[in-house]
Amino acid sequence: MNTNEQTTLPPGMPQLRVMPMPADANVHGDVFGGWIMSQVDIAGSLPAVRRANGRVATIAVNSFVFKQPVFVGDLLSFYSTVVKVGRTSITVNVEVYAERNRLQADVVKVTEATLTYVATGEDRKPRLLPALPQD
Incomplete structure (x- = not known):
């Protein structure tokens, strides 16, 4: 883990921004994984x-x-990108950046993940993804 890795926020709007609170962390202020x-x-x-x-x-x-x-106190920005689409499934990459010491604008990448979701119907069973509109 390189604790000196500084970066900037990616271009565009994040999917989610949130600041962890004390209830989200252990007694030392480290946020739970x-x-x-x-x-x-x-x-x-x-x-x-x-x-x-x-x-x-x-x-x-x-x-x-x-x-x-x-x-606790980091402002987290979550950036999500669809990277693969199947018949019923969608795979998404998520990158998470923390803004620390906002007066000094320290930004570090803290987490990256890839998750797969499946489209489901009202019966909670897999369903085909709708076709994309044609331009």
Whole structure:
């Protein structure tokens, strides 16, 4: 883990921005990995829901890497990109950046993950993805 890796936020709007609170961390102020994972799942599901035009369910966490610790008070930005579309499934990459010491504008990449979602119907069973509109 390279704790000196400085970066900038990617261009465009993040899918999600959130600041972890003391209840999301241990007594030392380190945010729980499970809390971060749940936020990544939410951020990944947003473009999947748009592409599926409806309900999706998480079916796989293909990879998940914690690159830097996350602290109470960090402002987290979650960037999600659809990287693969199947008949019923959508795979999404999520990158998470933390803005620390906002007066000094320190930005570090803290997490990256790839998740797969499946489109589901009202019966919660897989359904085909709708065709994309033709230009």
